[in-house]
Amino acid sequence: MFFIIKRKKVILFFILCILICLIVYFIFNLVNKKTLLVSAFEEENFQDKISNLMNGNEKIAYLTFDDGPTSKSTPKILEILSEENVKATFFVIGKHVKQNPELVKQAYNDGHYIANHGYSHNNNKLYSSGDSFINEIKSTDLEIGKAIGIDNYSSHIFRFPNGYMANAFKSQKQQYAKLLNDIDYAYIDWNCLNKDSEKKYTNSELLNNLKNSCKNKGTLVILMHDTSDVNETDLVLKDSIDYLKEEGYIFNNFYDF
Template identity: 40%
Template sequence: MKHKKISSKKRKNILILSVSILFLFSLGFISGASVSYKKSKTVAANNISSSPSNISNSTKSSSTESQKYMNKRESKVQTFNSKDLSNFNPYKSDGRKVVYLTFDDGPSSNNTPKILAVLKNYNVKATFFLIGENAEQNKKLVKEEAAEGHAIGNHTYSHNMRYIYSDPKVFISDIKKCDEVLKSILGSNYNSKLIRFPGGSFGRKLEPFREEAKKNGYRYVDWNDLTGDAEHNIVPVVNLISKVKQYANHDHLVILMHDAPEKVTTVQALPQIIEYFRSQGYSFDTL
């Protein structure tokens, strides 16, 4: 009888021990799974910020917000800081009236050839700030721009706002990648250190990026006049002409325009823009 009681007690203790071990094992499994999940989230987040392709494939809403931010910055003329102008100052009056026509975001197969034709017809030279990815796809147009005496500037390789403005080092890396593309196309004909920040270089948040650009020997330029063709995909010609006249109150004008595929009205407005400034006594030059 006594033996049976001891045996029953042992079984009870073994059962309690087994349940305790099972509980601890389950707790450890859940904890490990939680840590693993957190790690996987961290790795995923790091991967998203590690390349422009991953960022460009993220949510459409964030892409739309980035575009709105860019459009907002490229729809206004800024007051320039003298410290920034020490890097490069094409706005300084020297007794001449000069217009610098600039085109961002190209080249594009549908609009750039038409812009080149208009410029050739009026014997006007302009400055093209090229996106590296677009240059790779339109090498012939890049060569044509240079051959016809236009200036070629760097507008980053990816033009991905979230990526390039994630860190000054990332920004410069993207700029240098675009340099490599342009040099591979133009060879010794390309030795420019002239860049334009996507969305412009102005603002306190971009100060570290401006400093990094200067440290790497780059000159950056924004604008003091614009057509407003960044406000929407297609802006009526009359609006573009009105906008460019609105800010034409300086002797030296750097005019922001775009030759991206959707900017068809920019092409249509260009002859009138050239004729207007010539009638006002301006000459045209490259940066």
């Protein structure tokens, strides 16, 4: 009898040990993912690495959604991404985060990467000075941090409104891009788009734009939008994802960078 009780205790002890190990492993993975991310972003050549991403031959697609979050578009996009089990990146605007913090929280909790697109999306304000430029990035990070409950959040990745490659405000962008390294930031444009911001395409045309734009490319950074004032990308998102999967693409976001 005593032997049986003792044996039971030993089994219980082992089960407890296994449970503790599993919990520690789970927490370690969670923390490690974020830690790895931060250390990668503190490397000297972080900007070069991120700029080279789009020259890669691997069939990896980074879906990116700019200008949100908005109540009209973001929930539908989050739902489709969840159904398709695809992790994406949202380049959010600070003032929209302030209006819709719960959508940022949901996107973050779903495993999407929350990146920075400035506070105002107003080029005259953004580029009025170096301080204004950095302040827009920091105040956007602050709003994201409040929304997801993380102090001192830094997204580490910025996208210039209209893109770094656009001609408008070119000299300011070249000048201020150099400030990004000091705050452990890099910027990224895109190498593929469906032109949803041009508001003149039918859904099938949007899909064709994407197909034409990603032709003969390896790694894709795809520009789409989750705002109310552009074509409804959510209506073609599932077909776009299906097409890319058929073409052999896997989907990453900047946590995997």
